[in-house]
Amino acid sequence: MNILIIGGGGVIGQKLGRALAARGELRGKVISGITLADIVDPARIPGSAVPVKTVVCNIADPASVAKCVTADVDVIYLLAAVVSAHAEEDLDAGLSINMMGTLNVLQHARALGTRPVLVFTSSIAVNGGEVPQPFTDYTGLNPQTSYGAQKAIGELLVTDFSRRGLIDGRGFRLPTISIRPGKPNRAASGFMSSIFREPLQGRTANCPVSSDFNHYYLSPRKCVENLIKGAELPAEALGLNRCMPMPGRVWTIRQMIDAMTAVAGSGPARLISWEKQPGLDLILDGWRMDIRADKAESLGLEADASFEDNIRYFLEDDLPGA
Amino acid sequence: MNILIIGGGGVIGQKLGRALAARGELRGKVISGITLADIVDPARIPGSAVPVKTVVCNIADPASVAKCVTADVDVIYLLAAVVSAHAEEDLDAGLSINMMGTLNVLQHARALGTRPVLVFTSSIAVNGGEVPQPFTDYTGLNPQTSYGAQKAIGELLVTDFSRRGLIDGRGFRLPTISIRPGKPNRAASGFMSSIFREPLQGRTANCPVSSDFNHYYLSPRKCVENLIKGAELPAEALGLNRCMPMPGRVWTIRQMIDAMTAVAGSGPARLISWEKQPGLDLILDGWRMDIRADKAESLGLEADASFEDNIRYFLEDDLPGA
Ligand SMILES: NC(=O)c1ccc[n+]([C@@H]2O[C@H](COP(=O)([O-])OP(=O)(O)OC[C@H]3O[C@@H](n4cnc5c(N)ncnc54)[C@H](O)[C@@H]3O)[C@@H](O)[C@H]2O)c1
Ligand SMILES: NC(=O)c1ccc[n+]([C@@H]2O[C@H](COP(=O)([O-])OP(=O)(O)OC[C@H]3O[C@@H](n4cnc5c(N)ncnc54)[C@H](O)[C@@H]3O)[C@@H](O)[C@H]2O)c1
Numbered sequence: 001m002n003i004l005i006i007g008g009g010g011v012i013g014q015k016l017g018r019a020l021a022a023r024g025e026l027r028g029k030v031i032s033g034i035t036l037a038d039i040v041d042p043a044r045i046p047g048s049a050v051p052v053k054t055v056v057c058n059i060a061d062p063a064s065v066a067k068c069v070t071a072d073v074d075v076i077y078l079l080a081a082v083v084s085a086h087a088e089e090d091l092d093a094g095l096s097i098n099m100m101g102t103l104n105v106l107q108h109a110r111a112l113g114t115r116p117v118l119v120f121t122s123s124i125a126v127n128g129g130e131v132p133q134p135f136t137d138y139t140g141l142n143p144q145t146s147y148g149a150q151k152a153i154g155e156l157l158v159t160d161f162s163r164r165g166l167i168d169g170r171g172f173r174l175p176t177i178s179i180r181p182g183k184p185n186r187a188a189s190g191f192m193s194s195i196f197r198e199p200l201q202g203r204t205a206n207c208p209v210s211s212d213f214n215h216y217y218l219s220p221r222k223c224v225e226n227l228i229k230g231a232e233l234p235a236e237a238l239g240l241n242r243c244m245p246m247p248g249r250v251w252t253i254r255q256m257i258d259a260m261t262a263v264a265g266s267g268p269a270r271l272i273s274w275e276k277q278p279g280l281d282l283i284l285d286g287w288r289m290d291i292r293a294d295k296a297e298s299l300g301l302e303a304d305a306s307f308e309d310n311i312r313y314f315l316e317d318d319l320p321g322a
Numbered sequence: 323m324n325i326l327i328i329g330g331g332g333v334i335g336q337k338l339g340r341a342l343a344a345r346g347e348l349r350g351k352v353i354s355g356i357t358l359a360d361i362v363d364p365a366r367i368p369g370s371a372v373p374v375k376t377v378v379c380n381i382a383d384p385a386s387v388a389k390c391v392t393a394d395v396d397v398i399y400l401l402a403a404v405v406s407a408h409a410e411e412d413l414d415a416g417l418s419i420n421m422m423g424t425l426n427v428l429q430h431a432r433a434l435g436t437r438p439v440l441v442f443t444s445s446i447a448v449n450g451g452e453v454p455q456p457f458t459d460y461t462g463l464n465p466q467t468s469y470g471a472q473k474a475i476g477e478l479l480v481t482d483f484s485r486r487g488l489i490d491g492r493g494f495r496l497p498t499i500s501i502r503p504g505k506p507n508r509a510a511s512g513f514m515s516s517i518f519r520e521p522l523q524g525r526t527a528n529c530p531v532s533s534d535f536n537h538y539y540l541s542p543r544k545c546v547e548n549l550i551k552g553a554e555l556p557a558e559a560l561g562l563n564r565c566m567p568m569p570g571r572v573w574t575i576r577q578m579i580d581a582m583t584a585v586a587g588s589g590p591a592r593l594i595s596w597e598k599q600p601g602l603d604l605i606l607d608g609w610r611m612d613i614r615a616d617k618a619e620s621l622g623l624e625a626d627a628s629f630e631d632n633i634r635y636f637l638e639d640d641l642p643g644a
Contacts, residue, residue: 091486095425103417129562131460138453140460142481142563149482153475159464160471164413240451241464 001029002072006059006105007079008036011180012121012223014043015317016077019224021048026075027117027232037068038080059101062108069108075117075231078105084125085187087147098150106157110166118158119231120171122243124216124289126152127173133290137244155243162242168235172226172296175218175248175303178256179310181318188283192217195253196260196311199268200319208277209284211254216289218248219304221313226301233299245293247303259307263315323351324394328381328427329401330358333502334443334545336365337639338399341546343370348397349439349554359390360402381423384430391430397439397553400427406447407509409469420472428479432488440480441553442493444565446538446611448474449495455612459566477565484564490557494548494618497540497570497625500578501632503640510605514539517575518582518633521590522641530599531606533576538611540570540625541632543639548623555621567615569625581629585637 003020007013017036024031036042037055045052057064059080069076080101087094102120109116127135129142141152151173158169179200180193191208192215198205218226226246251259257269293301304310325342329335339358346353358364359377367374379386381402391398402423409416424442431438449457451464463474473495480491501522502515513530514537520527540548548568573581579591615623626632 091488131563138462138464140462140563141478142460143478144485144562146482146486149478152478156463156465156471156474156478160468163466164468166413240466241453241462 001026001031001074002033002035003031003075003077004035004037004068004073005077005079006037006057006068007077007081008054009038009040009042010079011182012177012220012227013038013077013079015220015224016079016227017045017052018048019228021045021050021052023228024050026228029074033072035068035073059104060096062104065104065108069105069112071112071114073112073116074114075119076105076109077119077121077227077231078102079121081121081151082147083187084145084147087150088145091146094146094150098147099153102154103157106161106167106169110161115165115168117231118167118169119227120154120158120169120243121227122151122155122171122173123148124173124175124245124248124291126155127289127291135245135289135291137241137292137295159242162235162238163240169242170230170233170238171243172230172246172301173244174223174246175216175291177220177223178217179314179318180220181314188280195272196256196268196314199271200260200264200311200314202271204271204273206273206275207253208275208280209253211257212252213284214250214252214288216248216250216291217304217307217310218246219310219313221317222302222304226296229299229301237299239295244295245291247293247297247301248291249303249307250290251307256307260311263308263311323348323353323396324355324357325353325397325399326357326359326390326395327399327401328359328379328390329399329403330376331360331362331364332401333504334499334542334549335360335399335401337542337546338401338549339367339374340370341550343367343372343374345550346372348550351396355394357390357395381426382418384426387426387430391427391434393434393436395434395438396436397441398427398431399441399443399549399553400424401443403443403473404469405509406467406469409472410467413468416468416472420469421475424476425479428483428489428491432483437487437490439553440489440491441549442476442480442491442565443549444473444477444493444495445470446495446497446567446570446613448477449611449613457567457611457613459563459614459617481564484557484560485562491564492552492555492560493565494552494568494623495566496545496568497538497613499542499545500539501636501640502542503636510602517594518578518590518636521593522582522586522633522636524593526593526595528595528597529575530597530602531575533579534574535606536572536574536610538570538572538613539629539632540568541635543635544624544626548618551621551623559621561617566617567613569615569619569623570613571625571629572612573629578629582633585630585633
């Protein structure tokens with residue numbers, strides 16, 4: 001069982017690599033190798049018992065994809081993408097990486113002739129427009145960002161290549177991942193992690209929306225568990241659409257801060273300032289999402305049981321010893 | 323007002339070119355030129371008062387697209403496509419023409435910098451899978467053919483390029499066009515036209531399904547009228563999804579044959595044989611489509627009032643003098 005993680009240098013890719021290495025098996029077989037491929041040389045997995053390779057590759061370039069999608073690969077995770085703000089600023093980058101890059105990986109996976117399992121990470125950004133909520137497994141996709149449009153296109157390709165028997169694909173629309181470790185970033189959703197991540201490390205953070213703002217979230221730990229379950233699902237269980245929402249939970253900012261206080265005491269919440277960010281409401285307004293991940297739940301994928309859990313996962317996984 | 327019809331050599335493209343030439347104006351402006359572009363040199367429009375040019379171009383080739391998407395173009399009709407059976411047999415042809423060809427046209431339209439109106443012909447083949455009927459404006463697309471997947475991708479691109487203000491796009495999911503003039507073809511839907519077209523010309527035809535088979539139809543004349551209305555709609559009327567079903571009507575084979583008899587007497591119906599075609603039921607089973615084209619109807623697009631009308635349109639438009 002050889003596993004390739006494209007985008008293996010990213011936040012989810014790194015956590016997935018570690019979880020797979022710790023697990024040692026997938027789809028009932030011992031994992032003999034993990035390859036982390038990324039456009040920037042990915043960090044290794046410290047102390048892995050499973051042999052881990054890293055490859056630098058650019059999915060926008062077919063020749064480069066050939067270097068990582070090799071004949072010995074059994075399961076491919078396709079996580080590489082430019083995220084929403086980048087794809088919105090630069091349409092051609094989004095088209096060449098998110099759309100053509102996905103097609104390049106699918107074409108190389110097809111060329112192997114072995115029908116590899118391929119797990120694609122879509123996003124709740126495929127939802128939007130005038131489509132009435134709740135968003136179910138059968139709801140029309142009307143993305144309002146180029147990133148969302150490119151992810152929706154990736155979904156159609158994954159399902160079509162799977163229908164034709166060229167790959168055994170499955171795709172999951174990730175909720176907003178919080179608490180996301182690492183440095184603050186410029187994404188509009190950045191505060192949804194930083195208002196916990198920074199105060200839990202004794203640093204200040206600003207919340208630019210009111211405390212009743214609600215959104216659809218998942219912890220990185222559950223996300224990785226779901227991506228592993230996602231790879232293990234038998235093709236027959238997936239039906240005629242290989243792509244579906246990944247379970248998440250809707251929480252208000254208030255509920256999440258209360259959860260932080262319950263787990264870590266009242267100190268961190270006091271480090272949050274509440275300065276509204278002009279224009280942000282406009283961007284976020286379409287984001288209150290009532291998503292029903294019925295199909296994924298029936299297949300055994302799971303949301304966090306509570307945001308307290310989510311806080312605990314962050315402390316255990318990302319601040320060990322804190 | 324210069325109009326470019328890409329796929330202008332095809333059945334709809336030719337009829338659209340004639341209708342526009344006869345009309346002489348579009349979007350309140352006199353039509354100064356019509357260009358018919360196609361991979362095979364398109365037939366001219368006989369007796370057109372509007373100057374008509376023809377261009378041979380292959381939308382799969384960006385350099386070739388540059389020859390027809392020129393700075394003087396105000397409205398682009400993008401009809402060129404390889405149809406379902408072809409795209410199913412040859413995935414790469416479908417991807418390079420239906421998907422990349424569409425992107426090539428959009429990129430050249432964007433490069434003009436004039437935000438041209440672009441009318442895209444999608445198909446009801448975008449619908450399918452386990453998605454419950456009726457199929458409304460907000461229903462998820464789960465195509466079960468590569469053709470349908472590529473059309474759904476085209477829709478996402480048209481909406482995203484329009485959202486960004488790069489083009490002023492609008493796309494319509496065409497019902498099955500019947501009665502389609504010309505030679506019988508190998509499409510699974512071929513009989514839906516040939517059982518009328520051939521008997522109305524004194525020739526035999528076979529109906530391979532039972533008389534209660536029902537499907538979603540539109541006459542070529544109404545289709546062309548809708549494509550013209552589609553180009554005239556103001557951008558503001560289109561909302562956040564630029565693509566939508568085009569109105570059609572569900573008829574059973576029995577109702578359609580009765581309509582033929584009402585218009586043309588009992589002779590033609592006697593020329594129909596009823597030999598089941600093995601395997602065809604399987605292909606057609608997913609095709610009974612309860613489609614609600616609410617948005618397009620509210621914008622003034624129309625289905626045929628009756629199948630009698632449809633028979634009359636065929637006699638008038640395609641068998642004049644018969
Ligand atoms: N984190 C979230 O909240 C979230 C939500 C929805 C969907 N997703 C999706 O999940 C996936 C993983 O997300 P993440 O949070 O780990 O993102 P990330 O940005 O941390 O990781 C993405 C990785 O892809 C790599 N990459 C970018 N362009 C590449 C290219 N051309 N070739 C090869 N590699 C390239 C980047 O270097 C990065 O390491 C992405 O597809 C993302 O769109 C994430
Ligand atoms: N007729 C129907 O029942 C129906 C139903 C749904 C959707 N549509 C869509 O409507 C459009 C027009 O349909 P039609 O019935 O006129 O089809 P058609 O096959 O008669 O016309 C399509 C035209 O596109 C041209 N073409 C193919 N590849 C090309 C390329 N690479 N570059 C340039 N031109 C190319 C063909 O030569 C042909 O003239 C198509 O996009 C079709 O997919 C038709």
